[in-house]
Amino acid sequence: MKRTILVARKEILSYFISPMGYIYLVIFLSVTSWLFMRGFFLMNQADMRDFFTLLPWIFLLFIPAITMKLFAEERKSGTLEIALTMPVNEWEFVLGKFLASFLFFTFSIFLTLIIPVSISILGNLDWGQVIGSYIGTLFLGAAYISIGMFASSLTKNQVVAFILGAIITFFFFIIGERLVTISLPQGVASVFQFLGLGYHFKSIARGVLDTRDLIYYLSFIAFFIFLTYYVIKEKRP
């Protein structure tokens, strides 16, 4: 546990040492604020519904960008070898990396709180729904991060990690969408819908915290963390 936090600390340090971390934050905030303003000024909406509908799509590109370097960079530079020959075991190493990305992601989400705060100053805001959506966002983000991290563990090329992460995430996102499930037989369709990342996000975002959604996200995340652990344990150097 202590060493998991150490790994996370080192990783967070690198997010903030490199200009990449700041560039990411600036771009992420610009894009999200612009999306919100568009709805706010063009359509006169004083809510964040559009914002949260688009967020899962934006994350398809933004989250693999956070996670792509986690392991790929260590493979490329060879530091994986020093990390794993210190008394850090593979679980601590993988969980520490996950934690670091999740915290960095949470920080970027935290900065978007400026949007609901501004709305509530200007008009009425349904805080219950906004908070529900934010919680859903954190779960959704954590699930994306676990996929992106897995993709990064497979390669030493960050671009490959990014693309692979985006593709796998996209796959798990769309399988639950109506466009996909509509053409499937009833039974299969409901399984797909249940497996899809977006379905549970919408459900949490409605403001109801259902244990089924929580269990879904937690097992999804655990599954990809386990896959990453397996790859790091077996695929060396």
Added chain:
Amino acid sequence: MIRVEGIWKAFGSIQAVKDVSFEVSKGEIVGLLGPNGAGKTTTMRIITGFLYADRGQVFVKDINIEERPEIVKREIGYLPEDNPLYEDITPYELLLISGKIYGMDGRRFKERLKTVVDQTGIKEVLTRPIGDLSKGFRQRVGLARALLHDPSILILDEPTSGLDPHQILEIRNLIKELAREKTVLLSTHIMQEVQAVCSSVIIINKGEIVARGTPDELSIIAKGGNLLHVTFKGDEKEIRQKLQSLTFLEDIKFVGKEDEASTFVLRGPENRDIREEIFNFAKDYNFPILEMRREKATLEEVFLRLTGGEA
């Protein structure tokens, strides 16, 4: 301290290490010498727990690395090939994080930090990003990291590769100094390095150990086809003619002449000392021997012979 028992490792169809066994005892500086692709790095990675052997076992202080990796990793200080380091942080940050990972408290860390910074001479670069450092300093930072937890064993994979001659000497001296209290296993493909630093050599080629001994012992092993440099007093042509009657000589080469002296290099059969026969020859024909010297194979020749290169 280190006991390697019959390890094998394949990467796909490449058999990188084949049945390698050896021991390194306390206080030794053992050199793992071999050409590119011999399996040095793979062997070291298995000892440090980065790779798992397909077969065979490694014991460090009698503890099996695969069974108790956390314990074994604390005993070893490892400098991997090409000295990979986190480029974006500073040596101080690197050492601080490492110290924490090894579970050092603040006092112990300060004490060890001072020691390794002095030993490796990195004080002036402690707060500069590692990515900006010169190769020599990088190497020192890598060593400092490997030394921080005060391991009893050092495993150094080509510790001087890529350094300039001056830096090479400095790093070698540092290793020798460290070896006074630590057991060292280092790899290299430079013969002089082994002669300069190591108390014992293991020669490895194509994944197999081909020889083990002290640098001196090994040069005897490879003596085969022994050469004798002899300077006779007398005329070159006459001596050569007479030498040709010695049927056991495999090769006669005239090297040079100085006043009345002619120098030849004679090749005798392997594993036969021809010095006495040459002495009797000189006596019989009355060519006084002014100088006679048996050529000892250098470690370089041993290495090339054992690994199938040209001497």
